[in-house]
Every structure is written in C-alpha cells, then in structure tokens.
Amino acid sequence: MEGPAATVRHRTRHWTLNTGEKLTVGRSTGCTVRLPDDSHFSRWAVALELVNGAVLVSNTSETKPFVVRPPAGEDQVVAPGAAARPPFTRFTIVLAGSVAEESVEIDAAALRPALAQDPATRSADTFTGPGQFTAAQHRVMVELCRPLLTASGTAARPATYAEIGDRLALSPQYVRNVLKLLRENLSGYGIPGLVSDEHHPTEDFRLPLARWALWNSWVTRSDLGDPRGH
Missing domain, CATH: 2.60.200.20 (Tumour Suppressor Smad4)
Known part of the structure; x- marks a missing residue:
C-alpha cells in the first residue's frame, strides 16, 4: 500500500x-x-x-x-x-x-x-501565560523539569530540592522558597492546584508546577544547558 x-x-x-x-x-x-x-x-x-x-x-x-x-x-x-x-x-x-x-x-x-517537535520542545517564545519571572527563577524551574525532559519511565519525575540545589549551588531550602513563591504567584493568576487548600493538603506541588511549565512551554528542551547560566 x-x-x-x-x-x-x-x-x-x-x-x-x-x-x-x-x-x-x-x-x-x-x-x-x-x-x-x-x-x-x-x-x-x-x-x-x-x-x-x-x-x-x-x-x-x-x-x-x-x-x-x-x-x-x-x-x-x-x-x-x-x-x-x-x-x-x-x-x-x-x-x-x-x-x-x-x-x-x-x-x-x-x-x-x-x-x-513534541509539546515539551516547543520554543519558549510561544508562551503567553501569566507572571513575570527572573532569570534566577527560570533556572530553578529548568532544573525542576530536567528529569521530565531527559528521562522516561519511573525516572521521569520532577527533581528534588536537593538535586536542584546541587546543580545550581543553592541550598535546598532556598530552592523550596523560590518554587513556593512561583507557585503562589501563579495561583494568584488563577492557575489551580499549586497551593495548599482543603482539596490539596499536601505541601509537595513539584509535579503540578513542572507539568504547568512544560505544557505551557515556559521550560523547553532548548533551556537545557549549563545550569548556572554560563
């Protein structure tokens, strides 16, 4: 045929x-x-x-x-x-x-x-979502999403605070605080499921945050490079 x-x-x-x-x-x-x-x-x-x-x-x-x-x-x-x-x-x-x-x-x-060119590789300039984020915040988000962009199966999951800290020479608590602020900013723009409430009592929102970033092309494979931005 x-x-x-x-x-x-x-x-x-x-x-x-x-x-x-x-x-x-x-x-x-x-x-x-x-x-x-x-x-x-x-x-x-x-x-x-x-x-x-x-x-x-x-x-x-x-x-x-x-x-x-x-x-x-x-x-x-x-x-x-x-x-x-x-x-x-x-x-x-x-x-x-x-x-x-x-x-x-x-x-x-x-x-x-x-x-x-699957949804995770689209150019970041197509992103029109809410919020203005600094270069430092973006680097943290890239490292959060890195395993989801480079691995498959059970290894495809968001990076831990410690893993992000190791790659960026930051403390895990600092990384946690950066991601918490990002979640709160996005939640303020009406993005659901990123902060604690009666329906989402857990404090670990790394996966929904990473999914949001990838699905909206705020983080793409083109961002994977030197994690410290050099």
Missing part, C-alpha cells in the same frame, strides 16, 4: 503499519504481535491504526491498562476501552506481565516529521 507507514517492533521482529490496516497486540494466536503465554497479558490487549497521519493506540482489553512511554517524559496510562494518539514520532507501549514487562516499539517518523 502506497504512502508513509509506521514501523512496529517487538523483540527481534518488526511489522509495517499502513493506512487502512489494523495491527493487534496480545496473547491470542490471532494477534499480529504475539505476547508470551502469560495469563496476566490480555488475549487482545492493543490495537494500532493510522488515523489522520498519526498512530492511534487503543486498549482492547476489558480489564488491563498499559502505558505509552515517550523517549523522555511521563508515562501515559491508557485504560481499558480508552485510546490515545501520542504526539511523538517514536514511543513504546509497555504491558505488565506477571513476571516481566513486554515492550512494543512504534516508529512513526515517516508519517509526520513535525511530530519530532
């Missing part, structure tokens, strides 16, 4: 996914990609299709979720019956077995090269 296609890989095998076709993943003998004979894997776990130039990932299991793992950033959980259209040229579907995980790799670079 003519036109760009995606490539699907599992262990040592690979398949081509063309427009108008469906590729299935699961334990059933009828699946395109056969998972090991482990009852923890659904017989029909995943369906892959090309829709409007992107890979649509559907969870065809009745009970088992799986995750979509980008090259860097947080895993996206896809619940039974749900579907996702990951905005990446390459990503991995991770399914949990009773003994080990199984990974199915998707390479969609031939479909839409523009996807290589």
Whole structure:
C-alpha cells in the first residue's frame, strides 16, 4: 500500500503499519504481535491504526491498562476501552506481565516529521501565560523539569530540592522558597492546584508546577544547558 507507514517492533521482529490496516497486540494466536503465554497479558490487549497521519493506540482489553512511554517524559496510562494518539514520532507501549514487562516499539517518523517537535520542545517564545519571572527563577524551574525532559519511565519525575540545589549551588531550602513563591504567584493568576487548600493538603506541588511549565512551554528542551547560566 502506497504512502508513509509506521514501523512496529517487538523483540527481534518488526511489522509495517499502513493506512487502512489494523495491527493487534496480545496473547491470542490471532494477534499480529504475539505476547508470551502469560495469563496476566490480555488475549487482545492493543490495537494500532493510522488515523489522520498519526498512530492511534487503543486498549482492547476489558480489564488491563498499559502505558505509552515517550523517549523522555511521563508515562501515559491508557485504560481499558480508552485510546490515545501520542504526539511523538517514536514511543513504546509497555504491558505488565506477571513476571516481566513486554515492550512494543512504534516508529512513526515517516508519517509526520513535525511530530519530532513534541509539546515539551516547543520554543519558549510561544508562551503567553501569566507572571513575570527572573532569570534566577527560570533556572530553578529548568532544573525542576530536567528529569521530565531527559528521562522516561519511573525516572521521569520532577527533581528534588536537593538535586536542584546541587546543580545550581543553592541550598535546598532556598530552592523550596523560590518554587513556593512561583507557585503562589501563579495561583494568584488563577492557575489551580499549586497551593495548599482543603482539596490539596499536601505541601509537595513539584509535579503540578513542572507539568504547568512544560505544557505551557515556559521550560523547553532548548533551556537545557549549563545550569548556572554560563
């Protein structure tokens, strides 16, 4: 079939996914990609299709979720019956077995090269959100988001106050105070979920703050360089 296609890989095998076709993943003998004979894997776990130039990932299991793992950033959980259209040229579907995980790799670079610039890499000059932040505050935010921009899986999480302090030669308490002030400023502009209230009693708001910065392109991969700004 003519036109760009995606490539699907599992262990040592690979398949081509063309427009108008469906590729299935699961334990059933009828699946395109056969998972090991482990009852923890659904017989029909995943369906892959090309829709409007992107890979649509559907969870065809009745009970088992799986995750979509980008090259860097947080895993996206896809619940039974749900579907996702990951905005990446390459990503991995991770399914949990009773003994080990199984990974199915998707390479969609031939479909839409523009996807290589995912939401976390957009130029910061597109940001039009609230607040005016100093260069020092921005450096702290960059370090907060660094693991989410460079790691994947469980390692994709906000940096701790100590980790930020180590990279910037600052005390963890100073870092905490900087981020607290930023959260309060943003909350004053109406950004929800960044300060303590009856619905958010915890004092650790590093993840929602980092997500806000990344989703609004206030921090991007282009900011990752010398952490001390030299």
